[in-house]
Amino acid sequence: MPDAAVAESEPTPLEAALATLSRRLTSQQRAVVEHRGRHARVAAVAGSGKTTTMVARVLGLLAEGIAPQRILVLMFNRSAREDFVVKLAHSAPPGTRLPDIRTFHSIGHRLTTTLARWGSLEPRELIQQDWALERLLKQAAQRALGDADRSEREAALDGERLEALAQFCDLVKAEMCEPALLYERMNLGEHTGHFVESFVQLEQLLEQYRQMTYADLLYRPLRQLEREPETRARIQGHLQHVIIDEYQDINEAQQRMLSLLAGAPSAEDVAAGAPSDASAIAEVMAVGDANQCIYEWRGARPDYMLTRFAESFPEPMDFPLSYTFRHGHRLALAANHAIAANARRPDQLCLAAPGTPGTRLAEGQGAASLVAALTAWRASGRSGAEAAVLVRSWALSVPVQLQLLKAGIPFRLGRSDRFVFRLPLVQALAGYLELSRDASLLTDPVHLTLLFTQPTAFVARERLERLCQQLAESRHWPSKEDPILEGLKPLQRRTLRKRWQLLCDLPSLRDWAPARLLRHVVDELEADKILRRAAARRDKGEEDVRLLDVLIEQAGELANDPEAFIMLLRNPVEDAADGVLITTVHGAKGLEWPFVGLWGMNEEDFPAYSRDNPLSSERLEEERRLCYVGVTRAREQLHLWRDGGTHPPSRFLAELCVDDCTRLGDWVHSAGQRAKTAANTQDDTAASAQVAEPALRVASPGLGQAYLARLPLARHGITPPTLEATPAAKASATSTRKTQASAPRSGGTHSRKASSRAEPVVLRRVGGWEIGQRLHHDAFGEGVIEEVSGNETNPLIEVRFADGNKRRLIATRAPLKLL
Template sequence: MKYTEEQLASIRHPRGHSVTFAVAGSGKTQMLVGRVAWLLQQGVAAKHIRLLAFNRSARAQLQDRIRVALPMGAEMPRISTFNSLGHRLCELFEREQQLPRHELSTSEALLKKMARRALVDALAAGNEKGPVSAEMLDDFVAFIGLAKADIEPPDVVLRRLPAGNGRAFFCDAFVRFERNRQERRVRFYDDQVRDPVLLMRAEPATAQRVTNKFDVVIVDEFQDVSRVQLELLVILVGTRAQLNVVGDDSQCIYAWRGARPEFMGRRFDTCFPGATRYTLSRTFRFGHQVSLAAAHLIRHNRHRADTLCISAPSTPNTAISLVKAHNTGQQEAVVEAIAAWCRRNGARRQVAVLARLWAQLMALELALLEHAIPYYKPGPALFDLPELAGLLGYCRLAAGTLFAEPRAREVVRAMLTTPTLFLSANALDNLVEQILSAPEQAGRLIADAAPRKAPNWKREPFYLRAELWRAAQHAWTGKGAADALQVYAVQTGLRKALEGDATDATTEKRLAYETLLHLAQASRATVTEFVAHMDRLRASQRDYQAGSDEILLLTTIHQAKGLEWPCVVLTGLEAGAFPGKRAALEEERRLAYVAMTRGRSQLFLVIPPDAHFQANMEGRPPPLHGKPSVAVSPFLYEACLPASIELGAVLHQCRPEDVGAVRLPAAPASNQALLQRYLRAVASSAESSGAT
């Protein structure tokens, strides 16, 4: 096995703690395998080495790579996930009666039931009445997971959230949730690490059963650790073990489950002082254009190590191309770009389309179905999305096909919750069943569901929804689908609700509405014709999912982390959608960085038509008048695409001995330093080989 000099430095780290910053595609897994082999060669017993990975898939991959690299019959060090280790600690402390015996539950339904009960009680204790909406419940469940990824009190965790100020009652609800969990003697997935860690912190004597048992602890993907996992490592390492970790703080995209870049920075230094720092700066995945664009983008983040990703000489000439299409509009340009690439380069399975949110893929999904292009999406099926089901539901009601739907119950529920009427779960269930039992009485049933003692502003949405239902049921048969959707948006207050909120859940609903409205406007179909067309697309979707292997992949950026493809299409690059309006900016920028660094040969960036950005790409002054209805994501300006593409193309064609003579392209003064630094790094780089 051949290694680069940077990899060898990390592999042969002599003693003490170490942290290796590994850029995307730098062969970090290969380095970890080499590290294990080197330690065993130095006489460290396999049983005294512990490796930690984040999930079973990563664990299995690492185990297979190490097994192949070691001599036949050599003893393997143990590889665990954090949760499997936490589970064994729970069992240990239960046997020793340090922790009460709890049953492990994987039931999301039970967790949500307990969360809802905790919210209701917390609101009542604060003299607040009213049902718990689905959005509030989802937010609280997410908060539970985030709080359990930390060791700080829930109020400290809540203060870190962008919208935390309006959810102060979450802290009381969390305490109630935990009290109920202890009474039920149940342990959820997030408790498996937290419960033993809190025990060992509260009772140091129990930690002696765990600490100082290893000589070396190795952690992969360290940028993904949470605070509670970090505390487990502190206990595990103790004063005996050396901790060797590898990761990329620029790819820290799991803040929603407690990961923070500082855990590779100042917090690591506090917990494990004196650590040696190594860098794997050469990527073997993508070419100079992507390296430069990604470097320009991520340099705007303050909370990161000053690493620079450099393309190795062996990398392909990864091209960056722009494709113009509104995220919720016509996708012909995207479909053609994918088709043209496949005609030149090979099968559709080599293509992945990535988006920040599932709903950002909706318009493209519909276009692929229209063109009979097979695809696979690991997320929710398009026509099962509540956002889409609710909107189409009123068209189905007008067409007379609603109650013949196999999923009529789910569709009616979506119709009553898009936007929400703020019914409790039980009240909503009852109303859905009543409507299914007496469809002709639905308007009256909805009006009767209005809270009788509530003020008029709380009752009015029920009356408007009832009126809408009656109109759709009896007067919309020949109505245009686009007109029907616009009436729906106004009468339900959907448009106003979507404009007044900027959460991801609201953005998903807005995208679904705009996508469906655009399609209806383009088709000029009546509601009956539109529903029939949607049903034909739905039927064809089922065929594709069970058919050819020649399918392209649609997925989210979060699900794409750690993966790569020859061709990547990044869509949804619109201001206000990416970055999300209420999302943490640096987290969003890291997400964009991850997306940009997944492709090997081609990166398509799907952007809305934007004359200002086009002028930027061409080096012209921006237009004096008029702003685009939808602007490109600010991240594309930050990526300094004109200079990145120009210099990247030159460097790919340049002989190593001529790199020093390359002239920098025109670029803003703020970008010149990075361009110069990159050029110097390429000029001084020796030919690297052996890493893939």
């Protein structure tokens, strides 16, 4: 009998695996794992260990006896899904049946197949080849243009414009909106007026050929299920728990599909007052970080995490994962400063977890600073593969590539088609330089074609190739009656002849410095106007114009030897396996490196804007979130580089307050060392003994104080330093208050100065419970509240008790008494 009792008390393999994993979790993470009974929203800062937490939650659900087919885990993309599957399989006992781990596309594919089998949806073939989709887009555009003239049709069939049309059609389906409304909202360039009708024509072609795009994998089944309540009822009620990662990157179609899968009543049902069965609705847990919402061009909005989730899944419990295990206090403070001026953000601070190594912060200017930092990193014995240089746009990667090539530092690119020698516009500019030094190239039709097509002359390539062949042979501009010019508009004829004249003149300018020569070419061609006009999206046009500026700047910096500069542009470099990674901040999302540098911290580059494409308040917030993502990729070193060009330093450098964060972070690290010494020596005075020091002057004392208040300083008898505003910050705050007092109370935008000094709103009080309150627990004794979350009905508090342990409690249920 005793043996049977012992056997019954032994944990199952799943329970044992969960217990092993739980020992590595913080109290915040365990609260997420153990939560049951309501929808939940988990705000997870960068590097907070959310994947491990989600794995533990899945194991916990399985250990409770929840059938794996009643659990659905949704990941943002295939890579994240594969990573999660590996971690879950590694943590679970061998042979454990695990739940579905899916992406939205795979869910859509399964639903499409199921609905087709039921006869609810017409079967269609998925278009998987780019060329097949491009062919359909061309047909749709030609149908939409109707009787438009030849030049308009040629412009519509340009590769970049077809790519923009494909993105527009996908976004219509992601946003679940009318194409005309989306077109009005988007900032598209010239020659895109046919996009709305092209969408209609594309839908007809897809139906005619019984084909579908990747966007249709979600769009088609979602529309069908929303139209057919009976069919919808057949797929609902099967799930008990849904966990969705990277919720801040969700779009409208994904949000509606999530609600549908979970069994939540539709907006139409709610409006009609239709009854719903609460027991048939799955518990949904959304995990994400609104501060990392950087895919607004794909339909994502921070509001989905901040407000929309609670609208679709009422009264969710809120759980913070505030501790990062990626970087130390200096960078955690800088991350909080980076996002503080945003109005649309969570009331949450990023905190460095105890024991996390310090992270060095550094600012620099110019290529010399970039090369010196990477050289020192490699000289210290570290691999270049452990370092990444991040840029706001690929155009800004060009100076980084050229400087590293010149310095002999190996590198690799996040996209192989972005190597300098593979960029058509760069190669064309190199071609102009080559022609100035070698007049015989005027007889090379291939070389002439390159220079006539970049920047575009808005003439079909086939015609340009024939024209360049004739020019190379004759060395004379054709007569007005020449068939080669037939059908061209007068403006096109003048443009082409002007370009030919420029090419003929270049050899006489051989002695000009490369930067001066390139500026002359750009001005003569009015290349900036051409690039803006040619781009299907305004931001793409601005990036191309910036690429021109970057190349001219580099020509002035690197081209003491013009031949060497041309060779640098032509160098067919390939990825180096141990090289420094150069990629965009968007491409770095979800990744981390010991060494991270952000290049191009200048106004108009980061944040990205121009006179013709100014910043709105919403775009500025998105740029600031992008900066937040960039800086939080670093573990050991973060470098912020601005170039030495004409653009002033980025406002984000001022907002990051690198010097303040370094000094305050150093103080925190020092306090931690004192606490550690005290613990090792059993000397209570070691931690508290402090030399009287002057108050620290910082730009945002409120933010620094809020950060220090979250740290267990009082537990070790450590008094935090007094933080005072710097004179400049005081003046800014006074000016801001006067401006706000006199401004009308409406939804206006913050001024640049006010935005850069805005203090974050930190959640300090919920339901009568406040940070800093002392209380008594019947079992654990006295403690201090260090963090509050949840809502007024169900406040959650984190309490540090006298024994040093920190516990998360539901305040309304725990046996507590305020002291």
